[in-house]
Amino acid sequence: MNEDNSREWRLNTVLPVSYYVKNSANIFGLENPDILGFGTEGPGSRRLVVIDLKVSELYLKQIIEYLIKYKIDYHVVILDATETKKNIDTLLYLLKEIESFGLSRKNEPILAVGGGVLLDIVGLAANLYRRGVPYICVPTTLLGLVDASVGAKTSINFENRRNRLGSYYPPIAAYIDKSFLETLEPIEISSGIGEILKMAVVKDLALFEILKSHGRTLYESKFLDCEYADEVINRSVKGMIDELQENLWEKNLKRLVDFGHSFSPIPEMRSLVDDNVPTLTHGQAVTLDVIFSSVISFIRGKLSSQGVVDIIKVAREVGLPTHHPYFADSNILMEALNDTIKHRNGDQNLPIPIEIGTSLFVNDLTYDEIKEAAQSMQAFHDEVN
Numbered sequence: 001m002n003e004d005n006s007r008e009w010r011l012n013t014v015l016p017v018s019y020y021v022k023n024s025a026n027i028f029g030l031e032n033p034d035i036l037g038f039g040t041e042g043p044g045s046r047r048l049v050v051i052d053l054k055v056s057e058l059y060l061k062q063i064i065e066y067l068i069k070y071k072i073d074y075h076v077v078i079l080d081a082t083e084t085k086k087n088i089d090t091l092l093y094l095l096k097e098i099e100s101f102g103l104s105r106k107n108e109p110i111l112a113v114g115g116g117v118l119l120d121i122v123g124l125a126a127n128l129y130r131r132g133v134p135y136i137c138v139p140t141t142l143l144g145l146v147d148a149s150v151g152a153k154t155s156i157n158f159e160n161r162r163n164r165l166g167s168y169y170p171p172i173a174a175y176i177d178k179s180f181l182e183t184l185e186p187i188e189i190s191s192g193i194g195e196i197l198k199m200a201v202v203k204d205l206a207l208f209e210i211l212k213s214h215g216r217t218l219y220e221s222k223f224l225d226c227e228y229a230d231e232v233i234n235r236s237v238k239g240m241i242d243e244l245q246e247n248l249w250e251k252n253l254k255r256l257v258d259f260g261h262s263f264s265p266i267p268e269m270r271s272l273v274d275d276n277v278p279t280l281t282h283g284q285a286v287t288l289d290v291i292f293s294s295v296i297s298f299i300r301g302k303l304s305s306q307g308v309v310d311i312i313k314v315a316r317e318v319g320l321p322t323h324h325p326y327f328a329d330s331n332i333l334m335e336a337l338n339d340t341i342k343h344r345n346g347d348q349n350l351p352i353p354i355e356i357g358t359s360l361f362v363n364d365l366t367y368d369e370i371k372e373a374a375q376s377m378q379a380f381h382d383e384v385n
């Protein structure tokens with residue numbers, strides 16, 4: 001037989017993505033059917049519930065009552081989903097649990113209930129298991145509500161690097177129920193506001209104005225007793241969705257939502273293991289990066305000094321840090337930028353605000369500017385009351 005070795009093929013296909021993000025008050029209230037909108041229902045149906053340890057202590061009883069009412073068999077996996085345990089061991093543990101549950105491929109969506117760390121791990125496990133099984137996100141932190149639930153990304157940390165292993169794998173649905181915030185520690189409320197502040201500064205002046213006038217009330221009331229709470233959450237989610245809709249697979253590496261994430265990953269990770277500096281939550285690290293990047297803009301004659309002052313004041317009002325030893329260390333900041341450049345395929349692509357609510361991308365930041373910005377950020381911190 002005469003083989004034709006010169007032949008070649010190209011397979012072109014598209015992967016449509018559609019997922020649902022919905023405000024759903026009291027998601028595990030006995031009369032709320034939302035969570036059962038996907039997968040099989042009624043006798044014989046099953047769900048695997050993967051829940052954060054602290055969240056399980058507060059809400060598991062209610063979740064079980066809910067599943068019993070709807071005659072759903074369940075198995076619960078409790079993960080101590082902290083940033084230091086967002087690793088391959090936890091991922092493998094969860095995958096083994098999924099295997100021993102014998103999860104059906106399409107009609108038993110995993111219920112992921114917890115903060116951003118838990119959602120990231122469950123999302124990755126769901127993506128890997130049988131090359132992808134559905135999962136539903138129920139975020140229980142503010143950061144989870146406004147960012148991780150919508151983000152469509154999954155990850156674990158690896159070799160001391162944040163989110164080094166991961167994938168794009170959105171849940172089939174994410175339900176936003178702010179009543180979970182009632183039990184959240186104040187530091188985690190601030191942390192979530194850090195991601196909201198990012199969105200406000202880079203692309204939403206109206207959101208920034210709300211934070212400026214009502215940030216303190218939002219923070220103190222945990223978004224539960226402030227007339228602007230829903231608007232702030234909705235604007236943040238919508239802002240995120242608008243960015244992702246156009247660029248979910250990050251083909252374009254100029255991403256506004258990377259604001260606050262250019263210099264922060266290394267300081268955040270390193271702060272978890274360095275006893276000599278204050279530990280940073282994700283939202284705290286993002287906030288410091290927001291301020292630092294805004295100071296770069298100021299040095300370049302774009303953002304006014306009043307703009308920087310306003311950002312710092314908002315951060316302070318909601319209990320966020322406005323300085324940190326790592327953000328005064330130009331070598332660490334340069335190291336962080338170099339890692340970011342690899343992530344952005346050789347470009348800096350640094351979003352910086354021109355004025356609050358509008359931005360541009362910078363690709364020529366120098367070490368000297370980083371040094372100057374670090375000093376200037378410290379000076380702003382010292383001078384702003």
Ligand SMILES: NC(=O)c1ccc[n+]([C@@H]2O[C@H](COP(=O)([O-])OP(=O)(O)OC[C@H]3O[C@@H](n4cnc5c(N)ncnc54)[C@H](O)[C@@H]3O)[C@@H](O)[C@H]2O)c1
Nearest residue numbers: 054115116117140141143144147148151153180183184282
């Ligand atoms: N996938 C994405 O698009 C995306 C986007 C942003 C952030 N993230 C990831 O999210 C993580 C940060 O998430 P986070 O800020 O939610 O932190 P987290 O998941 O660590 O939760 C913070 C703390 O709050 C506790 N907690 C959670 N819900 C609670 C509740 N209702 N009441 C009381 N305590 C509660 C947790 O036990 C934990 O101690 C980071 O790892 C980050 O990489 C992912």
